[in-house]
Amino acid sequence: MQLRAADHRILRELSCDGRLSNVELARRVRMSESACLRRVRALEESGAITGYRATIDPLAFGKVLSAYMLVNLDQRGAADEKAFLDVMRCDERIITCAAVTGEYDLILEVAVKDVADLTDLTLDTLLKLPTVRDVVTCLSLRTYKTAGEAAPGL
Secondary structure: OOOOHHHHHHHHHHHHOOOOOHHHHHHHHOOOHHHHHHHHHHHHHHOOOOOOOOOOOHHHHOOOEEEEEEEEEOOOOHHHHHHHHHHHHHOOOEEEEEEOOOOOOEEEEEEEOOHHHHHHHHHHHHOOOOOEEEEEEEEOOOOOOOOOOOOOOO
8 A cells, every 4th residue: 555645644643642533633634534534444454554552551560660681592493482482472571572683683672570570581581491592681761752652852
């Protein structure tokens, strides 16, 4: 699907607030309500919009520590890879996991209760997986922008 300028405006608005009513969305993107609704449905059907979800503040779950973990893997068998991916999908402390270029294979964004929880994630979960070679952790001191937000003044 080739995106039009109006589609870009719709996507920008929905990425900031996925709960906008069609009436408000149409007003913001300067379209009629019916045309806006048709474009949103077309964007959903094309896969440009993959879904809607609530973004939960980790503090609501008592997770006060955020970190990024750089992970190197030993490329072994498919069974090791499956076990690793199962942990990535099922461990609720892991927010995102992405393959990256450079010195490390993956970067994980994690939210944990405290240093003991981070230690458990590192030593008792990740480093016990046969495919994980090493982990470097960077604590997040301050977040300037998250998905769907405009960056505040630095």
